[in-house]
Amino acid sequence: MSSECFITQEATNEILLRVTNVCAECYDDINKGDTIHYDMQNYRYLCKSCQERLCAQMNENCEMIEEESGGLFY
Numbered sequence: 338m339s340s341e342c343f344i345t346q347e348a349t350n351e352i353l354l355r356v357t358n359v360c361a362e363c364y365d366d367i368n369k370g371d372t373i374h375y376d377m378q379n380y381r382y383l384c385k386s387c388q389e390r391l392c393a394q395m396n397e398n399c400e401m402i403e404e405e406s407g408g409l410f411y
């Protein structure tokens with residue numbers, strides 16, 4: 338599942354050295370050449386499985402859908 342909320346990239350040495358070498362969500366190692374997804378809402382890199390999981394919880398505006406929210410903010 339692709340989404341406008343994420344930028345899909347290939348992990349490069351530069352990203353691994355300068356930004357992160359682990360997924361921001363599950364802390365799995367990211368290796369050079371891995372497909373990673375930049376989360377534009379939270380400014381972090383995610384692995385493929387975390388991106389897919391979060392993507393499924395987002396609406397088309399890239400907002401997280403809080404299933405258990407009582408609607409206090411509406």
Ligand SMILES: [Zn+2]
Pocket residue numbers: 360361362363364365383384385386387388
């Ligand atoms: Zn992950």
